[in-house]
Amino acid sequence: MAEIVKVKNVKKNFGKFQALSDVTFTVEAGEVVGFIGPNGAGKSTTIRVLLGIINRQAGEATIFGKDVWKDSLEIHKRISYVPGDVALWGSLTGGEIIDLFMKLHGGGDHEKKKYLIRRFELDPKKKAKSYSKGNRQKVGLIAALSVHSDLYIFDEPTSGLDPLMEAVFQEEVEKLKHAGKAILLSSHILSEVERLADRVVIIRKGRIVETGTLKDLRHLTRSTVTVETKKDLSPLAELKGVHDFQQKEGNSAIFSVDAPFINEILLEATKLDVKKFESVPPTLEDLFMRHYEGD
Structure with missing residues (x-):
């Protein structure tokens, strides 16, 4: 399989606090990598480095063979990202926001968008300011899944969703995997990671403490x-x-x-x-x- 994400010996400090220390892992095409750890372990910091939002102090971080900091604009044309708390424009409807996200990404599949709106049971005509947290997450997920990407980064994507909608998300992720897409999934719902992940990366206090398939780790x-x-x-x-x-x-x-x-x-x-x-x-x-x- 092709190596889509490569993180090698990445370090990041915030002042005297070392948030990441020698973080190393990969994500390949056609696989789901579960990225787990409690709050403060370094998951979101790692993801922000990958998204080119913050720069690392040391180490190598590439997506599609391109540097995540220097080539972030090119990289973003081929990735979809959903954070754990999706912020929306309150005066726009959910449908308008999904269309805007798709347009910013460069287009997308409008038939798939309609399909996902039905699957996630979202009312796209409501103003975003009236949405619950779960519905805000649905908007982000529908927008991310409606565009053509080669890498999907999910950071606590089902936060606020009920178990039925979590199951819908899991089914859609499995479809992406079978289509050869790469998925980095950070989640507190360990049963979700256990169901979806081909490999697991466990981070603790900014360091990778375990990595491998569940079969390997169970030994x-x-x-x-x-x-x-x-x-x-x-x-x-x-x-x-x-x-x-x-x-x-x-x-x-x-x-x-x-x-x-x-x-x-x-x-x-x-x-x-x-x-x-x-x-x-x-x-x-x-x-x-x-x-x-x-x-």
Whole structure:
């Protein structure tokens, strides 16, 4: 796949405060990269660097092979961006604002615009000043999805949307991915990232602390095992790789297991006449909290 976004050893200071330190990741065509971290971790600062809004102190940041600061005007012709709080002109209608955004971008697909207005259940005739936060987000999303772009940058895009509209957004992102577009998705909704992302980049205090596919990252933390046997299962508690063993009523227990030991534990459990053995891999939230416990 073609490399669309390249960020390498990017640093950014605000006075004495180091907001970004050696941030490195890529986004390729046809993939969704989930960019996650709590408020203040450096997500929005990184995105502002990519958009050419602020300049970095050091490192390399390119989109389509062009420098994000020097070539920002050229780059913006081929990207769509939706922030977490879309600001609109209150005296214009939603439909007028969508048309304006599309015109500023250089055109777009008006049939797709109509389709998206129906899908997101937006009333385009209402003045923007009467819109709720969720409806303001819909205007930004419809405008961004109605134009032809090669890179889509979403920074908390579903903020204020109800679960039904979140699902609509997720379906549209999957269509973009299948069309070969590159998507950088920053979101607090970890289930959304888990569903959409091919790769995950976790940022903590301005540094990238984890990056990879969910499959890769799941090897770094523990699965949760629930087991029920006919024989006494207490010997399982002594096995290597078993943690937080909790025996329940009868011969049942729940515990966490380091990924490399799951097969060995299953083999030992079969000697106890297994009635139930369930292994649940760690969620993205588990991976996330692994890096933020104690903060």
